[in-house]
Structure formats: structure tokens, C-alpha cells
Amino acid sequence: MPELPEVEVVCRQLSPLLAGQSLQGVGTSGKSLRSFSGRPQGLSPLLGQSVRGLTRRAKNLLLIFDHHQLALHLGMSGVLSWCPGRDSPPKQSVHEHLWLVFDRGLLLYTDPRRFGDARLIDGDEAPSRALGVGSSGLEPLEASFNGEALNRAAQGVRQAVKVWLMRGDVVVGVGNIYASEALHRAGIHPARAAGRIRPERLARLVHHIKEVLEEAIREGGSTLRDFKDAAGVHGGYGERHRVYGRAGQPCLSCGTHIRRMVQAQRATYYCHVCQR
Secondary structure: OOOHHHHHHHHHHHHHHHOOOEEEEEEEOOOOOOOOOOOHHHHHHHOOOEEEEEEEEOOEEEEEEOOEEEEEEOOOOOEEEEEEOOOOOOOOOOOEEEEEEEOOEEEEEEOOOOOOEEEEEEOOOOHHHHOOHHHOOEOOOOOOOOHHHHHHHHOOOOOEHHHHHHOOOOEOOOOHHHHHHHHHHHOOOOOOEHHHOOHHHHHHHHHHHHHHHHHHHHOOOEOOOOOOOOOOOOOEHHHHOOOOOOOOOEOOOOOOEOEEEEEOOEEEEEOOOOOO
16 A cells, blocks of 8 residues: 555646646655655755656656656555645654645655655656666556456466566556455456466456556545545545455355455455356
């Protein structure tokens, strides 16, 4: 958490607020994030530049400036908040690690676990390359992500399909929650080797990945523990999970109890009757 839908929700909220604004200042707690040193000087090249737009790559929010890009990753517990009319955080907290002062307000990054990140990227560099292998795959909501592309990538793959989907080098942003949900809808067992799934079933999986992500975006994402959007509102999609977090509860399709197992150190939820 947060996964693609949550980041997309924040991106759509912040885009009209930040577009055209100039960065006036940078403040930090002095504590490091994943690759960010925690020193405001690391982001000083952005000072005076204007935000030309916001977009998302995988689970990263991208602020597009005149000559650079700033990638913000929310990690497991990060929250971005817009504070209009302010030039300093509204309250001093040990968890407030980065704030960007714009013409008309402040963008505040709060992260209790500090698993998130802030990364400066040259303006002409492709984010898919700059952000590493985990962000190099196809965007799931774009037309290029289709059954043919997934089938081509799956050839000869022995890895379990859920773990494979979450790697980020085939398709980006499909994390633990939405991989479990899409596999359930597609009727595919999460431990099945990706290379052993028939093309027509992979095409069905692509359809359900897109479907689940789009539904989650409309509902404001999922909140399991920490996620809030830029307005401080929790996501509502968690109430619509069909398998994730429902171990021991009846499958909404067949009534069989949902099972839980661990794959690559992550919890997987599935129905052993519906998913073959």
C-alpha cells in the first residue's frame, strides 16, 4: 500500500491544484527516505521552476517541472497533503519528512515508516528507465497492455502468476491487493505458473486487472491502515474486496471459505474452488 489506484487518485486531485505553480522552497525533516538523503539541497535544482503537469508512472507520482521531473513514491504508509496558503507545515510532527512550498500553498509528505522516496529525474529522461526494473513494465490501463502482450511475456515463465504480476517488469502498479482480486475474478489460482496459463485465460486476466483497477480508482482506492487521499479522505474500495483480507469468510461467488497463503513474503487470498 498504496498501489496504483491510490496513487492515481492523488494524482488526479493534485493535478489542477499544482499545475502552473512555481516552487518557492523545499523543507525536510533531515531524515532519509529510501534513496532521498533527507537534505533539501538535493531538490534545490527545482527552485524557481514551474509545474507543467502531473502524471503517474507505476506507483510513483510524477511532478513535471520545466527542466526536471520529481518522482514521489508513497511507500507503505506515505500520505501527500495539499495545504493551501501555507509556507510551513501546519503542525510539526516527527513523521513530516518533506514539504514543497509553491506560490499558493504547500505540498506535504508524511510517512511514519519512511519507506517512500523522492527522486529527481532529468527532464528528458524516461521515468520507466530512471525508476528501475520495478517500474519498467506496461501501464495496465493503457491499450498496449492486452492479452497478446501478457501471453508473449508469459512464455516459459515458471514463476507463480501472482508473484510474476507484482514484479513490475511485465505490468506496473498491480500490487498485492489488486493482483489477488483480479486473479479471483479471472478464476486463476495465484500459485499457477504464468507460463502454464492458456492465452484465453491470460486475456481474461488482463480484462479483470483493468476492471479492478478502474473500479478502485472510482471508489478512491483502498484503505487498509494508513492511506488517505490529498484531501485526507480514506479510500472506499476496501469494502468491495472479494478475497483480499477475507480469510475464513465465504467466497462471494461459491460460498467456500477464502484461504490465505504467503507468496514472496506477501499474503495471498484466494478461493480454492473458483480458482484453478
